[in-house]
Amino acid sequence: MVFPRHQFSVLDSAGNVVPAAHVEVRSEVPGQPLAVLYADRGGTTPLGNPFDADAQGFAFFHVIGGAYQIRVYTGLSGAPTFEAPLQRYVAIGLNSESDTIASRTQRVVTAAGAVTVDAADADDIIIKKTVGEATSVTMPSALLTPKKPKKIIDGKGDANTNNIVISVASGDTLMSVLNGSYTIDGNGGMVELTPLPDGSGWY
Known part of the structure; x- marks a missing residue:
């Protein structure tokens, strides 16, 4: 089985890179549990959740296809020093939100x-x-x-x-x-x- 990839750069409202920001990924289902993430397409290397973007603010992860919410912040989770707008219903993977047998x-x-x-x-x-x-x-x-x-x-x-x-x-x-x-x-x-x-x- 292979896992689709999602990637992005973390920027503040002025367009500046936010290095080493924390990235939290949750499944868009009741309860919003933390998703199981991987650092590679084959799913052989687990990735923490949350995990950190690199020094240039670049972040990526692999996950089973589906709909997710992505939170990006710096500092403590409960009292962040920076927090990007929450991304909701991010569709990742082919047929990620399709309810047909093809998915x-x-x-x-x-x-x-x-x-x-x-x-x-x-x-x-x-x-x-x-x-x-x-x-x-x-x-x-x-x-x-x-x-x-x-x-x-x-x-x-x-x-x-x-x-x-x-x-x-x-x-x-x-x-x-x-x-x-x-x-x-x-x-x-x-x-x-x-x-x-x-x-x-x-x-």
Whole structure:
């Protein structure tokens, strides 16, 4: 998976560069949680949030496509010495605010064995194994996952016989149950799970 890039220069109202300004990026969803940022397109190098612009006021980050609010300031967060106007609903990435199927990514699982879903994984995980067997699926930490729904789908059409059992990271809730699990046991069944705004689990 690759992550789109957003970049800009921090300027004050007079057009002067503001060096080393703090940049805070939040997902434009209820609760406005801090977004998971990366310093590279491949998502191998995590970036702090907030992070600092360079000495020339230049800032960039990579993030999963979506809508974000971007706050830029200097000094303390609660008592900034400078603060640029808050940027709202900044669309980042192709189809970032589209609700069509084209905006979702897919991963088809054909290999035998358990399935682990990563925080930066595809939006749709399609279980379509070449063998007939039950499948255990482990979700990533909700706190570290971009606040976008993930679907687990029976793509083989045999979940009635070969159940797909979904569990969460230790300490997370699933549909309000701590360390809960969910079973897809109908042929062609699916479940869509969304991280809670506070990152405590999935619903």
